[in-house]
Amino acid sequence: MTYPILTLITFLPLVGTAGILLFGRGRHARWIALATTLATLAAMAPLCSGFDKTKSGLQFVDSVAWISMGNLQINYQLGVDGISLPFIILSGLLTLLCVGASWTAIRTRDREFYAALLIAETAMIGLFAAANFFLFFVFWELMVVPLFLLIGVWGGPNRVYAAVKFLIFTLAGSVLMLVGMIALQVATPEAGLNFKQLTGTTLDTTLQIWLFLAFLAAFAVKVPMFPVHTWLPDAHTEAPTAGSVILAGILLKMGAYGFLRVALPVLPQAVQIFLMPMLVISVVAIIYGAYVTLAQTDVKRLIAYSSISHMGFVTLGIFTLNQTAVEGAILQMINHGIISAALFLCVGMIYERTHTREIKDYGGIGKTAPIYATLLALFCLAAAGFPGLNSFVGEFLIISGAFKTKAWLGALAIWGVVLGTTYLIWLYYRMVMGELNTGLQGLKIELNAREILTLAPLALLALYLGLYPESVLSYLHAPVSEIQNIIATP
Numbered sequence: 001m002t003y004p005i006l007t008l009i010t011f012l013p014l015v016g017t018a019g020i021l022l023f024g025r026g027r028h029a030r031w032i033a034l035a036t037t038l039a040t041l042a043a044m045a046p047l048c049s050g051f052d053k054t055k056s057g058l059q060f061v062d063s064v065a066w067i068s069m070g071n072l073q074i075n076y077q078l079g080v081d082g083i084s085l086p087f088i089i090l091s092g093l094l095t096l097l098c099v100g101a102s103w104t105a106i107r108t109r110d111r112e113f114y115a116a117l118l119i120a121e122t123a124m125i126g127l128f129a130a131a132n133f134f135l136f137f138v139f140w141e142l143m144v145v146p147l148f149l150l151i152g153v154w155g156g157p158n159r160v161y162a163a164v165k166f167l168i169f170t171l172a173g174s175v176l177m178l179v180g181m182i183a184l185q186v187a188t189p190e191a192g193l194n195f196k197q198l199t200g201t202t203l204d205t206t207l208q209i210w211l212f213l214a215f216l217a218a219f220a221v222k223v224p225m226f227p228v229h230t231w232l233p234d235a236h237t238e239a240p241t242a243g244s245v246i247l248a249g250i251l252l253k254m255g256a257y258g259f260l261r262v263a264l265p266v267l268p269q270a271v272q273i274f275l276m277p278m279l280v281i282s283v284v285a286i287i288y289g290a291y292v293t294l295a296q297t298d299v300k301r302l303i304a305y306s307s308i309s310h311m312g313f314v315t316l317g318i319f320t321l322n323q324t325a326v327e328g329a330i331l332q333m334i335n336h337g338i339i340s341a342a343l344f345l346c347v348g349m350i351y352e353r354t355h356t357r358e359i360k361d362y363g364g365i366g367k368t369a370p371i372y373a374t375l376l377a378l379f380c381l382a383a384a385g386f387p388g389l390n391s392f393v394g395e396f397l398i399i400s401g402a403f404k405t406k407a408w409l410g411a412l413a414i415w416g417v418v419l420g421t422t423y424l425i426w427l428y429y430r431m432v433m434g435e436l437n438t439g440l441q442g443l444k445i446e447l448n449a450r451e452i453l454t455l456a457p458l459a460l461l462a463l464y465l466g467l468y469p470e471s472v473l474s475y476l477h478a479p480v481s482e483i484q485n486i487i488a489t490p
Contacts, residue, residue, distance in 0.1 A: 004062040005046055006078040009088070010126045012040045013095075013118040020118070024111040030103060033114035037096040040121065044089055051085060056478040058131055058196070067134075071189040077131035082475035083260060083330060084128040087253060090337050091124035093457065094249045098242035100454040101345050105241060105352055106154065113154055117242060120146035124250050128257065133181050133193040136261070140177070140218075140254065144170050147243065147251065155238035162231075162238035169231040173218035180214030183207070184266075199265045199486060205273075212270035215263055222255030223311050226285040236304035237357075241348025244300065248307055248340035253333045256314050260330070260483070264318070268487050271321070278319040279405070283412045285312030290419035294426070298357045302427060303343050306383070309416060310336050316413060317398035323484050325401020327476045332394030334472055335382075335465065339391060342379045342458040346372070349451050353443050359427065364436030369445040373432045375455050380428045382462040384421040390465035 016036025020029045051059060058079030066076040080088060098117055106113045123146070126139035144167065152163030184193065187207060191197035203211070221228045232252075236244050264271055289309030296302035314336070317329025350365070350372070351357060366373035382389035385396075395417060403410035447455070465472060 004078075005043070006060050006080065006129050007062045009040060009043050009047075009092075010078065010122055010129055012036065012043065013121040013125075016040075017115045017118045017122075020111055020115045024114065027110065029111040029114045030099065030106075033099045033118060034096075036118060037092070037099050037121065040125075041089075041092040041096055044092055047080060047085060047088070051080070051082075051475070053082060053474050054478060055081075056482040057081065061131065063131075072185070073189075073192045074132065074134050075192060075194070077135065077194065078126075078129040079131040080129055082477070082479045083257075085475060086330075086334050086472055087128045087250070087257065087337075088125050090334060091121060091128065091250050094245055094337070094341050095121040095124075097341070097345070097454050097457065098245050100450060101245065101348060102240070102242045103450060105348065109153065113150070113242075116146040116149045117246075120150075120246055124246075124254075127254060131195055133184065133195065133198070133262070136195075136258075137174075137178065137181055141174060143251065143254070144174075147246065150243035150246070151235055151239045154240040155243065157238075158234070159238045162234040165231045166235045169221050169224075169228065173221040173228075176214040177218035180211045183214075184211060195261060195265070201266075203267070203269075205269050208267045208270035209273060212263060212267045212274060215258065215267075216274075219255040219258040219263070222258070223252055223315060224255070224308065225281055225315060226288055226308070226312075229285070229289075229308050232308065233301045233304040236307075236344075237298060237300050241344060241351075244344040244348070245341045248303070248344055249337040252307060252311055253337060256311070256318060256329070256333055259315070259318050260326075264321075264483050265486050271319075271487065275319060275321070279316060279409060282312045282316035282319065283409060283416075285309065286316065286413060286416035287419070290416050290423065293423045294419070297359055299347050299359050299362075299427070299431070300344070300357050302359070302423065303340065303347065306420065306423065307336070307340055309420060310340070310383075313395060313398050313413065313416070316402055316409065320398075320401045320405045320409070321484075321487055322401045322404055323480055324404070325398050326480050326483065327473055328394050328397025328401060330476055330480070331465075331469060331472055332391065332398060335390040335394045338458050338461050338465070339379055339383045342375075342455060342462070343383065345455060345458070346376050346379065349447060350445065353445060354440065356439075359430050361439055362431040362437060363440075364432070364434050365440070365445055366432040367436050368440075369447065371452065372445060372447050375447075375452075375459055376432065377428060378459055378462060380424045382466070384424045385417055388463075388466045390462045390469070392466060393469040 061079040063077040067074040123143035130136040188201045293305040314329045317325040385391045
């Protein structure tokens, strides 16, 4: 490309934000947001058509000298590889769907809501496109602001508590990541915090250990890993639908992406040292998250706790350190982003009608809303890892890789799959089957055309990636192989 395509894609939502703040009075804000998110997603097309899957390095690089002060030399640099590209596309798609899902749900302070949503899109795309640690950190912190506002302003009755809890957990981890980044800059001034150059540096083992712990604090909160997961159910419960979609679909992936982009290639010796604790914590998250999910009565909390279990599979796959499981983990991050977003959209759509999230208040929806029941069944089956749907291959690769590392890891992961299937079937039965709950009689439960159109892309992706997972895996072979070579080098 002859123009800075990544810069365009990253900052186009900010242009839309300015348009909303200047001209978004009344209901104009949602139309500006829709046009902006459509344009941003369309602008990503050249990334897919022009990407070379055989290369492991960054492509479509935008690089400009930015900060120059003595030994501090930092460039403004964006680029994509086979790992980051799917997440950039997913960020664009989910933001567009959030606009559609919020079309009638947001009735107060529309302009500020859609502005926050577009700022979040810039932060998401920028983080995945960042080619150096400094930019990565800038977009990491930027993401906190719109999510805090989405939860704290447009959330439920306990929104302030949930927003503040989210902020405290996130900032606590970010402070330690900032300290680690400064230490990394001091130790390797010639690298300019560039990820590619950092990968080629040799760091003292003790320094690697301390850096890994600092970065772990930030990444583990975002995933979230056990035991720093407690902010997530509260945030999901109180967040508006769009907030939950962004949280589950993208925010949780930022932590796992941090492990792939920073920890594994830059701190390989520390990764080997902490390997077993990370694997154990991942398995604990899978089992613990599944059992706690079974006990939930609030449908949003149920999906939130299920995310803890599903992200446990992701970190398990990453820290098995074999190519099969790492590729499976990345694929599963994409899969979970699609399915968790779809489930939260389904919950949000029915909440608009019923104004309750208690599972006991539902029942028999399938009798009056067959389209809704069909789509919910598809997403529940996909989340459970049903063959032919998108999560199956990701979980299969992760479990296969886990067995290669330790047989007991694979066995426990399989038990997590069994538990996951159980709570999803149980959820679907209570919401959809049986006689229609008396409290729902007289309500128009069935989805309208806009809602069907919002869910349709996610349903198609669940089917497409289930039948043809190589469409994502083909992007991962080269960059994951490079990470494997770094980890394997003594």
